[in-house]
Amino acid sequence: xxxxxxxxxxxxxxxxxxxxxxxxxxxxxxxxxxxxxxxxxxxxxxxxxxxxxxxxxxxxxxxxxxxxxxxxxxxxxxxxxxxxxxxxxxxxxxxxxxxxxxxxxxxxxxxxxxxxxxxxxxxxxxxxxxxxxxxxxxxxxxxxxxxxxxxxxxxxxxxxxxxxxxxxxxxxxxxxxxxxxxxxxxxxxxxxxxxxxxxxxxxxxxxxxxxxxxxxxxxxxxxxxxxxxxxxxxxxxxxxx
Amino acid sequence: xxxxxxxxxxxxxxxxxxxxxxxxxxxxxxxxxxxxxxxxxxxxxxxxxxxxxxxxxxxxxxxxxxxxxxxxxxxxxxxxxxxxxxxxxxxxxxxxxxxxxxxxxxxxxxxxxxxxxxxxxxxxxxxxxxxxxxxxxxxxxxxxxxxxxxxxxxxxxxxxxxxxxxxxxxxxxxxxxxxxxxxxxxxxxxxxxxxxxxxxxxxxxxxxxxxxxxxxxxxxxxxxxxxxxxxxxxxxxxxxx
DNA sequence: CTTCACTGCGTACGGCGTTCGCATTCAGCG
DNA sequence: CGCTGAATGCGAACGCCGTACGCAGTGAAG
Numbered sequence: 001x002x003x004x005x006x007x008x009x010x011x012x013x014x015x016x017x018x019x020x021x022x023x024x025x026x027x028x029x030x031x032x033x034x035x036x037x038x039x040x041x042x043x044x045x046x047x048x049x050x051x052x053x054x055x056x057x058x059x060x061x062x063x064x065x066x067x068x069x070x071x072x073x074x075x076x077x078x079x080x081x082x083x084x085x086x087x088x089x090x091x092x093x094x095x096x097x098x099x100x101x102x103x104x105x106x107x108x109x110x111x112x113x114x115x116x117x118x119x120x121x122x123x124x125x126x127x128x129x130x131x132x133x134x135x136x137x138x139x140x141x142x143x144x145x146x147x148x149x150x151x152x153x154x155x156x157x158x159x160x161x162x163x164x165x166x167x168x169x170x171x172x173x174x175x176x177x178x179x180x181x182x183x184x185x186x187x188x189x190x191x192x193x194x195x196x197x198x199x200x201x202x203x204x205x206x207x208x209x210x211x212x213x214x215x216x217x218x219x220x221x222x223x224x225x226x227x228x229x230x231x232x233x234x235x236x237x238x239x240x241x
Numbered sequence: 242x243x244x245x246x247x248x249x250x251x252x253x254x255x256x257x258x259x260x261x262x263x264x265x266x267x268x269x270x271x272x273x274x275x276x277x278x279x280x281x282x283x284x285x286x287x288x289x290x291x292x293x294x295x296x297x298x299x300x301x302x303x304x305x306x307x308x309x310x311x312x313x314x315x316x317x318x319x320x321x322x323x324x325x326x327x328x329x330x331x332x333x334x335x336x337x338x339x340x341x342x343x344x345x346x347x348x349x350x351x352x353x354x355x356x357x358x359x360x361x362x363x364x365x366x367x368x369x370x371x372x373x374x375x376x377x378x379x380x381x382x383x384x385x386x387x388x389x390x391x392x393x394x395x396x397x398x399x400x401x402x403x404x405x406x407x408x409x410x411x412x413x414x415x416x417x418x419x420x421x422x423x424x425x426x427x428x429x430x431x432x433x434x435x436x437x438x439x440x441x442x443x444x445x446x447x448x449x450x451x452x453x454x455x456x457x458x459x460x461x462x463x464x465x466x467x468x469x470x471x472x473x474x475x476x477x478x479x480x481x482x
Numbered sequence: 483c484t485t486c487a488c489t490g491c492g493t494a495c496g497g498c499g500t501t502c503g504c505a506t507t508c509a510g511c512g
Numbered sequence: 513c514g515c516t517g518a519a520t521g522c523g524a525a526c527g528c529c530g531t532a533c534g535c536a537g538t539g540a541a542g
């Protein structure tokens with residue numbers, strides 16, 4: 001690689017034992033893959049481009065990773081480490097709210113996560129994902145739920161559903177190049193025309209047109225916490241019963 | 242095409258004006274795409290294979306569909322027609338339960354739907370999706386929710402999250418070639434080893450190992466309706482308040 | 483000094499989505 | 513009936529993609 005970089009085929013021009021890069025390693029590959037995924041989305045990640053980013057040939061990656069799917073699995077587990085769950089002991093409801101918010105924040109920070117979840121689900125067995133599940137289980141068991149895993153699945157389903165929808169929306173917005181408010185404004189005519197024959201939708205869109213262009217982020221936050229409160233209310237009923 | 246099928250390049254061997262197929266049309270393309278998606282999953286659909294299924298060249302499809310993404314959008318709207326929502330008037334809770342079950346059934350009948358939702362969300366404006374939203378809005382508005390769209394978003398998030406997770410799981414199972422119970426049994430050792438250092442997970446898996454291999458379908462059904470009841474309880478509080 | 487496991491990489495294969503220009507068909511019109 | 517112009521199908525080609533394979537260099541072990 002050093003010799004090839006230099007066009008003069010002379011021994012004397014050869015560079016000296018250059019361990020310039022920290023070498024190729026599974027950890028480095030996964031880390032850079034996450035960076036690329038965050039920056040340009042899931043369809044912009046190819047083994048060739050990833051190799052190039054690491055000053056390596058595309059096929060060199062296969063010494064450390066069996067397949068691209070496996071790489072994605074590793075990337076998911078990598079970002080799963082970012083999701084926090086409060087330790088048991090404090091007030092349950094606040095802890096659950098915090099855990100849900102952390103999941104959502106992570107999903108929005110790495111929008112490609114939603115795409116992968118849709119294809120592979122949460123069946124991965126990576127260490128970070130396992131640790132996350134364990135902390136969730138510990139929290140819910142300590143709270144005294146009769147069926148902790150049922151409660152967890154319910155909460156997670158809501159959080160996943162909302163976060164996935166939101167992440168997909170933000171991806172669409174980002175691809176448009178506009179700000180979120182501008183994108184909404186640009187989309188409204190088409191949406192209102194499509195809803196023309198539907199009374200309830202039309203009025204809902206009319207409302208949205210006014211408010212959503214002002215502060216879309218606040219609206220999304222409020223929507224998330226409304227639904228979260230709904231779910232937590234329902235869960236609480238089963239707790240105190 | 243007729244001439245090419247015959248190896249003898251003679252005028253006399255030419256077939257007679259064969260309009261054998263009902264011709265290529267957008268509707269036929271979308272219909273066949275859904276069939277292929279259902280049969281072999283999202284990654285098995287390529288424009289070439291789809292063209293071949295329709296006795297057409299791959300590129301002929303582009304006369305009727307701008308791009309593969311657009312085709313997927315059309316396919317989503319096609320299956321969206323299958324989701325039913327009861328008309329307003331009856332008891333609200335049963336109607337919502339029915340609507341949720343219909344969404345889930347559709348998502349499980351077309352597991353590729355979840356993959357697409359993860360990438361594109363529900364921002365599509367297809368007529369069937371719009372009609373679906375309208376019926377939901379009508380139901381919730383008639384019920385008297387103070388903020389119908391909030392309630393809808395909450396319910397939908399739960400349903401989407403649970404269905405997506407379930408569809409992804411079933412896809413993984415299907416790819417393995419095993420039955421669901423057999424797949425679980427085969428997976429358990431690895432799962433239990435991965436959970437070895439996690440107390441709560443280990444015991445949860447131990448429970449699952451016993452019950453899940455018996456009737457996985459019933460367990461998934463129960464899980465879904467448990468969470469659905471949680472959400473509906475939470476919504477009902479806001480209704481009667 | 484030899485050996486050997488390990489790592490990187492160039493090449494190549496088959497498949498993909500999509501573009502482009504040509505061939506064919508056919509409805510509508512003179 | 514003959515002509516024309518639009519609509520439709522298609523083959524070839526472009527630039528990507530994931531990945532199998534076998535060779536080349538390297539550094540530690542013997």
